Amino acid sequence: MPLTSAFSIPFSRFDIHKMWSLTDITTNIHDWLNETFSPTWVLIIEMVIAGIAVIGLFAVLGLVLVIMERKVSAWMQIRLGPNRVGPKGLLQSLADTLKLLVKEGLTPGGADKFLFNLAPIIALVVAMLLMAPIAFAKDFQLWNLNIGVLYVSAVSSLMVISILMAGWSSNNKYSLMGAMRSGAQIVSYELSAGLSILTIVVLAGSLNIPDIIYSQADGWWIFKGHIPALIAFVIFIIAVTAETNRAPFDLAEAESELTAGFHTEYSGMKFALFFLAEYVNVFIVCAIGATLFLGGWMPFHIGNWEAFNHVMDYIPSSIWFFGKTFFLIFVIMWFRWTFPRLRIDQLLNLEWKYLLPISMFNLILVTAIAILKWHF
Template sequence: MKIALFIHEWIVGLIPAEITGLTQMVLIALTYLTLFAVLGLYLVLLERRVAAWFQLRIGPNRVGYQGLLQTMADALKLLTKELTGTVKADKFLYNLAPYFVIITSLMALGIFPFTKNLQAYDLNIGLFFLIAISSIGVIGILLGGWSSNNKYSLIGAMRSGVQTISYELSIGLSLLTMVLLTGSLQLSEIVEVQKNGWLIVQGHIPAIIAFMIYMIAGTAETNRAPFDMVEAESELGAGFHTEYSGMKFAYFFLAEFINMFIIAAIATTVFFGGWLSPFGITESIPWLGVFWFLLKTFVLVFLMMWFRWTFPRLRVDQLLTLEWKYLLPINLANIVIMALIVWLGLTLQF
């Protein structure tokens, strides 16, 4: 029973049948919008805490208990700030760009299976959908940078286009390597396959290589250090969103952290068994699956934050060299090796 069916059964006796479907969709949308907002705000707080830990600082600790309300205060500040922009900006595209970024992130979040029964929509081409929808977000960045009529914003937007298009190849190929192992694009089926062992174990060394490439490319895809050439504060001010303020800036900022969660959630689902417990007790306690899914995901989120606060920023030529001369050839060879392992039936199961 998926989340939509659960909500349908709950409201079917409360309201007329004619509007049951509409009410159901509205409730699911509100649930995911709330999750989106809360998750984004507290990922920002986690980022600040991790940065402080790496830099031997305390971090936010004044607003609320241990600074837990700091990001809420920041959100209220952005809500009340004036929406400014350049006089010569393309107003329609300038205002449209943030919604491209935020909506694509929300659509991607909607198909993750947090547990066997907690999933908004279970697409049979779920993994393909995630790859496709993630490529649309860069349109918002390109539109925002170009429509701002600011040369620094335009440079940041063009860098984003080059970087995203390049590293999407490695993300797609590393996930395709695991699709060969599972034989399915449906996220719930990919998790079910892992009841006999996580795919990163079943797939031998090629699965480990695919995971490593995926995390490197995923970090680049989200424009985070050491791949933050898109923003590059020391060079471009703030990059593609230099001319944005208030909630429009907040949309870009929030989407970056949600995208980081999405990258980590895909890795959790494909490589580490999704909601499945390492100890085989998830089925007896269904809601425990949410705990395991979020725990694995946040460990990978921490890994991406570790990258940011450890490695220096790459130059543009180094960034593209890493993808086209190293990651892409390794990925292609890795797919061939995985295909041979599957063909010979050498996968490990426990």
């Protein structure tokens, strides 16, 4: 008998299908398109719709996350933060974007022009690709592929390529140093991020994102998986903070040592693309963290306590998803404005001597729990 069937949970006993979802709207649009156009055109139109939706989400995310970061940092340092443009300074990031749009994008002499201009585009395209398997609400996903989580960890390993390209083609020693550091960092922290993702995959018995979310219908994995799931969650948050090059792991762009690291030579819109990609990547890793450990769009359910679960179901699923994701983003911002930057040897020690052995041991523990069915 295959092992996997031991993990499957009878979903039907939960009534989540009664929750309001966006499926009706998407199916209606799909059906209408199918009636009106030929299949090829339907595909193209749907791709265009998805592309516009993703770009729109990018723009909104960039604006919201930048102002959020600035406000959070200000409040944590007993400052006021931006408070001039718009009410309470909420339009500050819009003004910044406008400034970056009209600024000249310089290309340094001696740079490899082709790669220099390609690098920010690749950063953005990778971020876009990562959006595909994320479930933003109940049954609302761009691409439901059966290896969703593996896809995310695979494509996110392309992030390092754009940084390496940018660093090398700038023809600047700071950029090159930043790129090298970031390469070493991302390659090593990918391991423990992957292993902590694997713990949840082992518990849920699937790589498919909707399957993982449905397996949390009677409680999120961070509660159901006892302490090992909590350890995996902590390791995941640390590893993704490092993977997105944010403080305290921002060696790649350490201002006090390397001016701006790999994007020292970038200006104007090309810089804005890197900046946007960084924030979108933060959003994506937090969305994945929320999906794996905090149940994605799944409301807060406690076991089989139907009355409580029904009350929770009245809150729309997208609010749950964005609430959890923004909570994790806030935690990562909290890290950034609290901890000092690590040195490169401390950074590698942390990964290879602490995070990796602990997460390997943790994975074995979780596997035992999953086989013995000790989780709730």
